Amino acid sequence: MVQQVDLERMDPAAEPLEEKLHRVGRVAIGAIPVIGSLALETFNSIFEPPLSKRRTEVIRQIGEALNDLIEGGVVTEAGLQENEAFISTVAEVCNISLRNHQAEKLEALRNAAINSALPGCPSDDYRQIFLHFVDVCTVSHIRLLKFFENPKRWFVAHNRAEPYRAAVSLSQVIEHAMPDLTRNREILDTVWADLYQKGLVGIKQLEMVLSHESCFSKQTTSFGSKLIAFLSSPST
Structure with missing residues (x-):
């Protein structure tokens, strides 16, 4: 036994x-x-x-x-x-x-x-x-980091359609996926700046306009991915 x-x-x-x-x-x-x-x-x-x-x-x-x-x-x-x-x-x-x-x-x-x-x-x-x-950290730190590890997979998992635009900013993507995070812009900007300063995400400005494909691609760094893996269930 x-x-x-x-x-x-x-x-x-x-x-x-x-x-x-x-x-x-x-x-x-x-x-x-x-x-x-x-x-x-x-x-x-x-x-x-x-x-x-x-x-x-x-x-x-x-x-x-x-x-x-x-x-x-x-x-x-x-x-x-x-x-x-x-x-x-x-x-x-x-x-x-x-x-x-x-x-x-x-x-x-x-x-x-x-x-x-x-x-x-x-x-x-x-x-x-x-x-x-x-x-x-705050829960928003974790939510944003998990989301940008694989935005496309997040939209599929939550049965949500991606907003299609030829060019879009990361803040617009966040607003579509998690509107509650954009209601207090001071908090969102602070959290994102914190993630960037810690080397967990690769883009500094949320308002930077990117192509649709770029915006819905992985935004976490290698360091950020290791953190997410450590904080995720081994079965996922």
Whole structure:
């Protein structure tokens, strides 16, 4: 029988920063005379259950995916226990997940943990840079990067027809595909500038007019493609 990960006993390899802060907060509040115990009870009732639930859910999802890999013979539990890159990634993923609630970012973190268990996972430098990106980026960063990895495939997957014009700008393409992103132009410009500065996309100006074929071609750099691969499900 193939030995699987015991999901009931899985736990992060390190105490998350948020838990350290939570513990420090409890000590500080508990030291306050008279009101300390009441304030501490309030603090615990607000923060402890949601943080524990969030971390447990992330661990459960990673564990279920790992069991699928184990059943498929891709990895073994013994191998994972000796995989330092995987252990470090899972510990960091658990930390970052406590600071984020949006589904797209949590999915990206889960995929990063799973991909770190696979043969040929990115080196330490790449993994740390990629995880930091997820921690500090917005969902719009991830959405735009995934979209421009393969715009044509995105339109097909979302059953949308490409707007046909002989010449078009990237901002017009975004407006057609994701109109919600163009409603706040300051945010869109900031996000795009950030992606460009990090070397994840190759075109600096969203308003640059390109041919139809160029605009609907891949806009991510090789570095951006590696990031997207790391944050995507291994099955895709």
